[in-house]
Amino acid sequence: xxxxxxxxxxxxxxxxxxxxxxxxxxxxxxxxxxxxxxxxxxxxxxxxxxxxxxxxxxxxxxxxxxxxxxxxxx
Numbered sequence: 001x002x003x004x005x006x007x008x009x010x011x012x013x014x015x016x017x018x019x020x021x022x023x024x025x026x027x028x029x030x031x032x033x034x035x036x037x038x039x040x041x042x043x044x045x046x047x048x049x050x051x052x053x054x055x056x057x058x059x060x061x062x063x064x065x066x067x068x069x070x071x072x073x074x
Contacts, residue, residue: 003053003070011051016044024054024067034063 001018002010013021020041024032037045045065048054057064 005052005070017048020044031064031066
């Protein structure tokens with residue numbers, strides 16, 4: 001599924017990346033900690049950060065991830 005990052009930039013989000021989106025959207029703050037993820041999801045999260053779909057912030061020993069402002073593309 002394509003998502004828009006900006007008016008001229010579209011990116012493809014895979015099925016496993018959509019699952020991460022669901023986890024983040026269903027969390028109370030719209031954010032997720034790395035410690036709450038399974039190790040198999042780490043590479044998916046890192047791929048999404050490199051696509052500029054998620055942001056990350058280091059909090060002591062843990063890392064906080066959140067969704068950037070993107071929209072579904074037609």
